[in-house]
Amino acid sequence: MASTPPTSSNSHGGPxxxxxxxxxxxxxxxxxxxxxLALVVICVGLAIVDQYLARFRDxxxxxxxxxxxxxxAQAHPAPPEPRLETTGDAVIxxxxxxxxxxxxxxxxxxxxxxxxxxxxxxxxxxxxxxxNGVPTTLPANGLVVAPSATRPTGGAP
Numbered sequence: 001m002a003s004t005p006p007t008s009s010n011s012h013g014g015p016x017x018x019x020x021x022x023x024x025x026x027x028x029x030x031x032x033x034x035x036x037l038a039l040v041v042i043c044v045g046l047a048i049v050d051q052y053l054a055r056f057r058d059x060x061x062x063x064x065x066x067x068x069x070x071x072x073a074q075a076h077p078a079p080p081e082p083r084l085e086t087t088g089d090a091v092i093x094x095x096x097x098x099x100x101x102x103x104x105x106x107x108x109x110x111x112x113x114x115x116x117x118x119x120x121x122x123x124x125x126x127x128x129x130x131x132n133g134v135p136t137t138l139p140a141n142g143l144v145v146a147p148s149a150t151r152p153t154g155g156a157p
Contacts, residue, residue, distance in 0.1 A: 102117070109115035118126075 104119045104121075105117075106119065107117045109117045
């Protein structure tokens, strides 16, 4: 059986084995042009609506005698609560003096007189003197071994 040659031919006179038409750029160009014009119309429409709403918002604010949210007033209004200290350094100085008195004096810490507050420096000295079973200086060999009363029971060595 013999194969039959194609009947179409290209512009060069040979048999045509590809498409005979080219893609026209007019279709994609028109699509992009229409898309661009639509975007411009949408942006212009949004700007017109924004201007209309701004006029409406401004006129209603003038009627209510207050500025709409997002507008800055010409005067300097008080900030919202809680406000910052306005008395200056006097308050912080008083607070620091009270704290210093608490940290450096003896006093009863409760009404039943069962808890005593002592100065921080004295408390540090008492803790160091007690040692809690841990030596405060290293031995000559540099190894510290805790007494048996302070060793944890069970677990890994």
